[in-house]
Amino acid sequence: MPSRKAARLTREVIDPAEIVRSVGEAGAGAVALFLGTVRDNSEAGRVLRIEYEAYEPMAEKRLAEAERDVRRRWPATTGVKIMHRLGSLGVGEVSVAVAVSSPHRAEAFEACRHAIETIKHEVPIWKREKLGDGSEVWVEGVSVGAGALGRGAGQRSGATKRNRLPS
């Protein structure tokens, strides 16, 4: 039985159809869905897998805050669902999903975009890439708290630094 929580971590495969269903409302004319997936390459090289870990109780709180933040900023929103996967993911697997339903498309897109940017800046989650050459690198993102919760949605490039692990 899937959890009713609007924002949570999971170790199970994320099912986009189920996420979309969970935000369905009779008054909604729009659903925006964002999926983050594991890419087969990065600046570090060919990527085989990515391992995600979190400070789980804090991450769940921050995801819930991100969901409340969306509802506060876009009160017309009828449904919000946020899920982030943990564990070892292969190329193409869904690592994060955000779905927002609302009466009209403009706020659905904006709210969805805001939520994913907040997640990337504010939630204590880390990832390590397993590369084709056998090495592993931590993906170095942003210092937590430097981001969007309580402030405007920050724009940032997708580029992130990586620290090669000592072998």
Place this chain on the structure above:
Amino acid sequence: MRVVPIRVKVLYFGQAREAAGRAEEDFSLPGAPSVLTLVSRSMKAHQELRRMSSVMRFAVNEEIAGDDDRLADGDVVAFLPPVAGG
């Protein structure tokens, strides 16, 4: 009057866990130490953590904390390297 030491639990995540060589650790500190005092103690024990010190953030009992926040007995302090969700 003697100063009663407090015990705090430290959690290390991601690169900080690798740098510290452990996922958690208990510290005993005198009085009501600041977050910074605890962090200095930890970094003295684990030199590898120092290279991350400028980008690391700290949480006390699952909330982001400032360097000068005071710790109490039983607090849980997490070392949070830059996050990379998504």
